[in-house]
Amino acid sequence: MSYPACPKCQENYTYSDGHLYVCPMCFHEWTDESQKAAEEALIIRDSNGNELVDGDDVTVIRDLKLGKDTLKQGTRVRNIRLLSEPVDGHDIEARVDSFGSIYLKSSVVKK
Ligand SMILES: [Zn+2]
Structure with missing residues (x-):
C-alpha cells in the first residue's frame, strides 16, 4: 500500500x-478526509460540475472577448489541456482555429 x-x-x-498520515520529514499530520479534500480541490470542473480531464472537448457557453475578437458561444474547443497552476484565473489551455493558443476558465465551458 x-x-x-x-x-x-x-x-x-x-x-x-x-x-x-504522518510525514517523518516535517512532522506534518493529516487525515483521509483532508487528503480527499485536497485531491477534490485539484479537480477542475466545467460549468455543470462535470470533471474535466486533459484531451477533453468542450463547448464555450457564452461569448468571450479575446483581445479584439470574440470567441462565440457554442464554439467547440477540442483537446483542452488543464493547467495545474492557473494563469490569471484561467485553468484551461487550448488551441482554437483562427485564435491559436488560448486560455479559458472552466466556468465558461461545458463538456
Ligand atoms: Zn512533510
Whole structure:
C-alpha cells in the first residue's frame, strides 16, 4: 500500500498511524478526509460540475472577448489541456482555429 506524498513538504516518506498520515520529514499530520479534500480541490470542473480531464472537448457557453475578437458561444474547443497552476484565473489551455493558443476558465465551458 502506498501513501500520498506529504501535502506540506511533498516528501514521499509518509506512513500511517491509525487514521492519521504522518510525514517523518516535517512532522506534518493529516487525515483521509483532508487528503480527499485536497485531491477534490485539484479537480477542475466545467460549468455543470462535470470533471474535466486533459484531451477533453468542450463547448464555450457564452461569448468571450479575446483581445479584439470574440470567441462565440457554442464554439467547440477540442483537446483542452488543464493547467495545474492557473494563469490569471484561467485553468484551461487550448488551441482554437483562427485564435491559436488560448486560455479559458472552466466556468465558461461545458463538456
Ligand atoms: Zn512533510
